[in-house]
Amino acid sequence: MFRALTTRRRVATRLFSSSRTSSGGICFATSSADAVVVAAETGLYGLDVLKTAKGFRRFVDEAISRSGELVSYISQLPPSMEVIRAMDEISDTVCSVIDSAELCRNTHPDREYVEEANKASMRINEYLHFLNTNNSLYTAIVKVEHGGALHTEEAQRAAHALRVDFENGGIHLSDEKLRRINKLKIEIAKLGKEFNENIILDPGSVDIFPASRIPKNIQHLCRTIYRPVPSDGSSKSWITRKEKGYRITTDSSTLSSILKWVSDAEVRKQSYMKGNSMPHANLDVLNKLINARHELAQIMEYKSYADFAIRPNMAGSPDVAMSFLLDLSKHVRCKADEEFNVIRECKRQYLNERNADLEPWDEAYFVGMVKSSAYSLDSSVxxxxxxxxxxxxxxxxxxxxxxxxxxxxxxxxxxxxxxxxxxxxxxxxxxxxxxxxxxxxxxxxxxxxxxxxxxxxxxxxxxxxxxxxxxxxxxxxxxxxxxxxxxxxxxxxxxxxxxxxxxxxxxxxxxxxxxxxxxxxxxxxxxxxxxxxxxxxxxxxxxxxxxxxxxxxxxxxIPEKLVKTMNDARRRFAAMELQRQIFYSLIDLRIFGEQHNTPIDTVSMVADLKTQHTSWKHVKGTHWHTRFSHLINYGAGYYSYLYARCFAATIWHNICHEEPLSLDTGSILRERFLKYGGAKHPVNLLNDFIGNGIQSCNGGSIPDASSLLRELGL
Missing domain, CATH: 1.10.1370.40 (Neurolysin; domain 3)
Known part of the structure; x- marks a missing residue:
């Protein structure tokens, strides 16, 4: 029930800022109503309890104390609206600690605050386990959901959501199964942490000689190295001269720059091969994660972890999500192949080789070349x-x-x-x-x-x-x-x-x-x-x-012609980019889908999916997915990004495009969508908002992709 309703990356949060009058030169109007409080002293984010880093300890203590009072209070209540209100207060109390600690851990310059926030996060998450396995709370929510005492749609939806959250934690199962579920959750959390740490700690590297093979605009991303040069070609005879080179750390960000800007195909190949085969240790970590998540789903009586994860969502099942992705893949394949052929032709003309093949490490470089030639865009301008x-x-x-x-x-x-x-x-x-x-x-x-x-x-x-x-x-x-x-x-x-x-x-x-x-x-x-x-x-x-x-x-x-050119360049290879997102989503769904008797070979699976659903070939020896951190964060939910893209495209074209800055447009966005948050069933919310932008499919719902596909000329 009390899942960590914490920050989802790229999702808003709360915080308070300094007494500066501008940010980057911008001057917002100053609210005089708030000026009177400026002399008062408070703690971090306006919370008195966080006047010092150690205040996080009291923050947790007070949250646990208040939640305990509310647990006792709820256990004595008859089925009523008050049960939902009190449970929501528990959630608000606990989330206040979790969210504040999360923000502090990621932004505070003082290491003491960061360390105390880390400890607070661990303690409050341990307390969440107590709440999520509390039978008196579960009993109260079951009674109130079916007791006829809830008078609003939002309260009824809250009761249902809380009960489902409890049961997703296994509270309704035997003590033995519940103990196993708890162990699996701890193991899954540790494996996820290890997966992400490996990406940071073991990004791989390649050494490139001579230094002239790396263009000046990205040399700052590389480490300068030297090697002795033999005087006569012999490995035994040396002179004092040393040759300058660069060591490229093949983390995702640096690798992206290398593939985009380096003209030397061999440098791109070496960097691609190394970067997409690291960290090797994550192959084993991922297999353990797959097994742990699958066992968890089996105990919960689901066919797969994907089934367990997707059941509460609009899609409702992995089959519906898979159907959506496969249909989208078919629609985009022809256009993506056309774009692939444009890039290949560019390479052939560049090398003056009519039969030159296109390799995965060529994509970013020649896409940039095509766009530069066609649109003459200068990023600095x-x-x-x-x-x-x-x-x-x-x-x-x-x-x-x-x-x-x-x-x-x-x-x-x-x-x-x-x-x-x-x-x-x-x-x-x-x-x-x-x-x-x-x-x-x-x-x-x-x-x-x-x-x-x-x-x-x-x-x-x-x-x-x-x-x-x-x-x-x-x-x-x-x-x-x-x-x-x-x-x-x-x-x-x-x-x-x-x-x-x-x-x-x-x-x-x-x-x-x-x-x-x-x-x-x-x-x-x-x-x-x-x-x-x-x-x-x-x-x-x-x-x-x-x-x-x-x-x-x-x-x-900004000139209108420049903006038009920017948009033309953006759409130039949009089908191939959409194809890539489909591929990523398919990996996520298949990896956490139904497991068979033999252990899953994720490398072969990813290779097959790339061949079937992209215009590009798989490079033997690489396993890019071992640095795909969304496998940890989403876990069979990455498809949802494409759901949202389809819905957003429909909303833009049906509601916003004609008058994007009008109060009428804003009123529709706010009153029919934004104000509801998660209080309204998503299918009802979107049906009331965009009407025909959602379709039923095998017990689930999928978005109408026509607006998105029209943007790509499909």
Missing amino acids: IASYFSLSRCLEGLKMLVESLFGATFCQVPMMPGECWHPDVVKLSLHHPQEGGLGFMYLDLYSRKGKYSGCAHFAIRGGRLISKSEYQLPVVALVCDFIGSPGSLTSRLNHYEVETLFHEFGHALHSLLSRTDYQHFSGTRVVLDIAEIPSILFEYYAWDYRVLRTFARHETTGEV
Whole structure:
């Protein structure tokens, strides 16, 4: 029941920021109503208990104490709405610790805070085990679900969701089975941690000589090395001269740059082979994870772990999700093959070899060459229109245009902020008042989470008829620069990512659920990414970009022709990129699907899927999936990203495209979708929202992919 309703990566969170008046040069209106509290002292995120790092210990103690009181209270209640309210308060109490610790672990510069947050996270998750195996709570929720005492659809849905969560933990099974389930969950968590640590600790490397084989623009990514040079070709006769070379660490990020920019095919091949065969240890880790998850599903009387994981989602079963993916694969194959042939022809012309074959390590390099030739785009020119301050102004404008609400910077109390660069914003509506708070922690620094994500600090919930607990989130990025810096400008991929995470944040800030259990992004996996992907469309629409994208020195509005060219380049190989996502989703589904008598050979499985569902061949000796961390995070749920892409495409074309910045469009988005969070059944939610954008399939539901396919010219 009390699953860790913690932050999902790329999902909003809450946090408070510093007393700075700007972030990257942007000046938000300052709320005078909050100025009076600036002298008061508080703790991290405005929580008095976190005035020191060791405050996390008391934070956990108080959460356990309050939850214990509520457990006793619930055990004495008759079936009623109060049971759901009290259970949601337990969830809110526990999640407050989990979410705060998660954000602190990823962003706080003080190691003591990070270490105490880690300990708090471990302790509170141990307490979750007690809650999830508490029979008095389970009995109470079973009685209330079937007792006829719940008067709202959201309360009924909450009771059902809580009961299912309890049973997914095995509480209804024998003591022996429950003990085994608990051991398996611990083992699964350890294996997931080991898998991710191996990716970081063992990325692989290749040594390249001479140094001239690596272009200057990426030499900073490599380590300089030297080797002695023989004087006469003999390995025994040396002179003092040494040849300079580079050691390339083949982590995913560096490998991506090597494959994109290095003209030397042999360097690309060596890097590809090494990077896609590391870490070797994860082959064994993954096999153990597959077995542990399968045994867990078997004890829970499911055919497979995929069946166990997908049953609560819209798809309802692995068969439905697989049917969706296979159908999409058929639709996209022809166009993807055409794109493959374009790249191959480019290579043949480049080498002047009519029969040259295309290898996987050629893709990024020749895709870049085709796009460069066709579109003449200069990333630095594009970035000159997207200073971070302008982009933040764009987000502010977007909220005002769509929802009639305003982001105002509010001062933080001493102790509330974790870094001087952090800013706190209040979202305010002229008629409704405050809607929530958002911390911005946008700049890269040592020890900070190296990516962009939305963290939820506090979910919204109805406390009484006249009082609502406002959501608090944090938008965390790793952009280069500092507040006010003239160099804080984004490439367009970063702009798109910022809009993506902002979509998650708005989902959290604009939801108005009775229970925090359903607040904002706390939805079934199949629809979690819809708001974020929808807001990516805004980052590509000229009508939106012209409102804020201006040249950093001339102030010129970004040219419409440039935006059109950017969009043309984006769509140039879109079918092949969609094919790649289908391939990833199929790997995830098959690996955690039904297991047979013989142990699964994941390398052969992935090789077969690549041959069947992509235009590219598998390279013998590689096992790319051993660094595919989404196998840990999603576990048979990666298909949901494509579900969300289809739904977002339908929403954009049916609702937003004609008037993307109108209050009418914003009203529809908010009133028919965003405000519900997870409080409404996703099928009913989407049917009421987009009508014919969802189809029934073998007891589950799949999205209509026609809008997405039309974007690709299919």
